[in-house]
Amino acid sequence: MLIATNAIVLKRIPFSDTSIIFRAFTEDCGKVTILAKGVLRPKNIIGALLEPINHIHIQYYNKSNRDIQILKDASFIQQYPQIRNNLTRIILGLAIVEIIDRATLDCNPYPVLYRLGWRVLDKLNDASQNFWLVFAFFLYQLSIRLGFMPNLKNCSKCFSEISQGGIDDYTGELVCTKCVTQSQIHLEENSFITLQKITGLHLDDLKSLTIENNSIINPIRFLDLFTSFHIEGLKRVRSMEMVRKLIIEENDKSV
């Protein structure tokens, strides 16, 4: 059966001198692995489309009894020049697609997550957007869509209102300063305020939020810990290692 759908390219895997295999998160069929024959031949323009982060339209031959489908054709929906021109943006973009790859199952349609993915990549491609805010928004929304909502109001142990605290190493939930025993981060009042702002906003309104870069660092570290704790597969996202290095650099800059 020939399927035509929109997709975000998640991963590109070398296959032969002239062909590649790529993994795509499609709007209609979820995550699919596809063989693109002959796309590395000279004059073939499709090979360049099948790079991670790209948002494309594809047609492929699908047989449900095989693991790898066969590409017929592909075209761009959206190119992301601003992402590719900036090292931090490209690292965040690669982290976003790798996180989607790890957090989803094959052939399991998830249109809401697909929409979140390309909408966030669109914002990451907008040079006027604060890329750290966009990334924090993505982590929070991903977590909610997959069924894990951090309680930002109350301590998960004593239920008192929380304005400072940490993330409990055993439950992965927020706890107040009195209840915290072991936590890899300390969230001060500013971080809570920033987190609450991000969680209350629509993606299109993120631009209206003006914050200092250093007040986004701890919220991202929290969201990273929270999602890694709760979402299966997220502990092994390799590009997050680079994101964590960037966060440390950003933090050092602001001290």
Ligand SMILES: [Zn+2]
């Ligand atoms: Zn408490």
